[in-house]
Structures are given as C-alpha cells and as structure tokens.
Amino acid sequence: MGYHSHTHCRVRPAGPVVNRSTKGCFSVPIIDHQSLRRIGYQLFEGVGCSSDHARIVSDHLVDSSLYGHDSHGYLRFSEYPRQFKDCGWNPAGVPEIIDERPCTAIVDGNGTMGQVGGKFATEVAMRKAKEHGVATVTLRNASHVCRAGEYPLIASRENMIAMMFTNGGRLGCQVAPHGGLDGKMCTNPISFAAPRRNDNPIMVDMATSVVADGKVRVARNSGKPTPDGWLIDRDGNPTNDPNVFTERRGALLSLGGVASHKGHCLNIIVELLGGALGGQGVANGATYLKSNGVLITVYHIEHFTDLDTFFDEVEILVDHVKSSRIDPRIGEIQMPGEPEFRTAEKRRRDGIEIDAVSWSDTCDCGKELGLDTDAWNQMLEA
Secondary structure (H helix, E strand, O other): OOOOOOOOOOOOOOOOOOOEEEOOOEEEOEEOHHHHHHHHHHHHHHOOOOHHHHHHHHHHHHHHHHOOOHHHOOOHHHHHHHHHHHHOOOOOOOOEEEEEEOOEEEEEOOOOOHHHHHHHHHHHHHHHHHHHOEEEEEEEOOOOOOOOOHHHHHHHOOOEEEEEEEEOOOEOOOEOOOOOOOOOEOOOOEEEEEOOOOOOOEEEEEOOEOOOHHHHHHHHHOOOOOOOOOEEEOOOOEEOOHHHHHOOOEEEOEOOHHHHHHHHHHHHHHHHHHHHHOOOOOOOOEOOOOOOEEEEEEEEHHHOOOHHHHHHHHHHHHHHHHOOOOOOOOOOOOOOOHHHHHHHHHHHHHOEEOOHHHHHHHHHHHHHOOOOHHHHHHHOOO
C-alpha cells in the first residue's frame, strides 16, 4: 500500500508529552498508549468493525508498539482501513469453527480482522488443550494476524505453552530464498511462549527472514537507512536503501547471515505447516496479503508434569543460562521476551514515539473515513 500524504499531523496526548527533534526540522510526538488506543477504536469502528472487534485490533496494535514492535503497531493504523477493499477483508466478519475433533479444529475467519480470528483460534486451542492435553487449531480466511507473538502469550498467561506458525498465504515476493536473488517467500514468523512462576513468560516471536517487512517500512518512514545485512537489490548487491524493498526492487534476506540456509529451511517449514496444512495455501508469487495461514498448538502443562516442577525447571534453565560470563560488547544476557517486556514498561511510563509519516497517514485515513480528526488535534499536539 502506498502512502498518500507527506503533511505532518500535529498531535498532543492526553497524558504527558515529550518533544524530540528529528534532524532539527520538526518535533516527533511521544503519545501515551491510552490516547493511541482511543484513536484506533475510532478508526476500526469507522471501517465497520464492531466495538468489541475494534478494541481487539487497536489494543493488539498499541500493545505491539508498547513492546517496541512499531512495525506491527501504529504503522498499521492507516494501512488496514485502506486494504479492506483491495484484499477482500470483511470488517463485520465473525470467525467460526468449520471442522472440529477432540484435539483439532479448523477456524474460518470469514474475512474478519486477523487479530480477531487469531484470538478466537487460540482460545479454541486452549479450551481443547485443557481437556485433552494438546490441541492444534488452524486459521484461514482472516486478514493480517500481525504480531504473531501475541497468541502464544495469551496461552502462557493461563499456564499453558503454545507455538504458532504463520505464513503469508499466497504472498510470495518479500524474502529471497537461500541461493536466490528474487523475493519468493514471505517473512513467515514462528512464535512461542511458556509461563514462569513469578516473572514474565518466555516469549519468542521471530521472522524467518532477517527482520519482519514492517521494520523496513518503519526505517523508510523515519528517513533512516536499514542496517547492513537486511536487504539486497535486484542484482543481489547489499543495500541499505529501504525503498529498494518497498518499491519491489530488491528483497529481504533469510535469517542466519552466513548460515541463511537455516532460515530458509525454517521458512519452508512455516509454509508447509501454516500454509499447506493450515489450508490457506502456500506462497506462489502474490504481491499482497489476502490472509495469513496459521497453525497454533497449545500444550496444557499439567497433563505432562506438575506445574511447580515445570516452573522449577524453567528457573534452573534461566539461572544456568545467565550464569555465563558477560560479553562486554552486549552487556547482559536476556531470556527471550525480556527486551519486549522492558520496552513495554518504559513506553507505558514515557509514551510511544510516532514517526511523522505514519501520523500523517493516520490523520489522512481518519479524514477519508469521515472521522473528526480535528478532535484528535485538540486532544493531541506536538
């Protein structure tokens, strides 16, 4: 989806604001997360979502930005409403189970928002796992499920373990396969979460490409080059220009650097589990995402071991891993998920920084939907 405006939308959150200069030309607003949620509720109700579904979507996006993943956060506020028509999404869609057995289910999203379908599928898997120990549920025909780490996290908060494989359906133009020059695969994340006794869950959310595609768009919107090792141009030359990717003149690399064949292998696994087995289909060169293909498996811990015993083992592992000598170039050892939970704590306190392009597009999208964006400007000001 292209962007349609380069004007800067001035905003002021209901909570405290800190102004930060970007290249000395304008101030980048820091928005408190509750104000951002309210704007999201209006946007998604404006495209036809029910109030409950609008809340699920907006909360998911704002939580993504709280965790530090703006690529799956406020960036999508303007993208989603403009993609409904092009992608055939149904804002009023309600997910349903179309096939069900004791330990499995197939969920059809009926074109609903991916966050709504993903939450529904996860809760079905949790219910079945609670009864049978393990359950696997697939989701098809829903929009972009966005931050894949959210769904296993839901299960972990109920003392369950979950793992999810998410492909891009027929989308296949973003990631170069190992040994190739052309974007033929999607970013295909794998996500996982497991609970801890008195701490935040262990949480893994990783694209099988070097980074998620949204992070390239965040760099572009911020006027920054991408780091080394993310992108190649159409001739296979390394590049730091995010426009090469967003304009389809290059591709993301597979995860792994010199061992990118491993990221490529993981990408194929996700295609087969999330796409082929999940029923949404595998990558075949589509240039837009109609629906993710999702397969999530939930494990109920107490069907396998005592919960306290499991928690003891988790802490033994954490203590052992963190007993290593520290690499001074990095400074500390963190368990998966720790950076996100720390960032969320900081951003809840200090606010979320919004890039000017995304804010401009969000305001333009609100105007296109007939929303009172002047009220946003009265509530928010940089």
